[in-house]
Amino acid sequence: MAKEKKDPIDSYGSKEKLYDKAKVAYYCSPPRDFILFNADTFEMLPLFKFKFDMIFADPPYFLSSGGISVQSGKIVCVDKGDWDKSMSSEEINEFNLKWLSLCREKLKDNGTIWISGTYHNIFSVANCLTQLGYKILNKCTKAKDLKIFMYAVAPTYRKESETFGRLAIDVKNDSITEETIKELGYIMFHYWNNEKATLYKLIKKPHIVNKIDIPDGYLLRIEKDSERFILLEYNPEIMADLGECDIRKVQRKGKERYLPFITSLQNIICDDVNCTHGKRI
């Protein structure tokens, strides 16, 4: 006798209850073997009749506290929503304990849970996991690929540029945009085809502005017909060190050689153990 084909949605719990809470599935694959619901975890999870092999969660980091950022030269609020509002550590613990206990109930004994987070919430998450009897097996850390603004400065201007601390550098180069400067963390002053360079950590998020919007107090580094400027602020008293690097791996030749550009630490790092060139003081 042919086995009656079960509608996978039935195994999620009471169909009516699910649809009542989730209204309709946000997405349902044509054979109905993958269903995406958009609903409140606290209401939805208890409805499932079976236990899961794996849960992936990206819970709130509680970062929204009225902070601001600059996008395309405009000040914007970085708040994400009420669900992300910063709370006291007790409230954060309470929230994490609540959803993690629900997950614990719905996770098979040999099941696994993956949780992403930032340092704002991950320690609370780890404490709650331990409290609830989960076993923490591993942690994965995403290392940011450090981005460096490479500024080839003529010897006559070098000292002034290095010591000023606030530069407005013209960027004719289309590869320097709000998007590509997002993870910029350092400015490196260098000469063309010369291994010696000095490096400073940026102390403010850089952004790109039009010439008329350059604030007072910035040293202008202008070429003819400059329109777009990147604002970079660093502490000239504190030189940074990223380890042994060889900037000649990325320095350019010909007309391009004086144009500022962005590179990443990965591109200039010395992987040769005998590498001695490019060592900065």
Ligand SMILES: C[S@@+](CC[C@H](N)C(=O)[O-])C[C@H]1O[C@@H](n2cnc3c(N)ncnc32)[C@H](O)[C@@H]1O
């Ligand atoms: C860190 S964000 C995750 C962002 C997501 N990974 C993405 O790339 O869009 C946290 C998410 O949790 C959601 N959230 C907060 N409280 C929730 C709840 N009780 N039930 C379901 N989702 C919730 C928020 O709406 C937000 O989208």
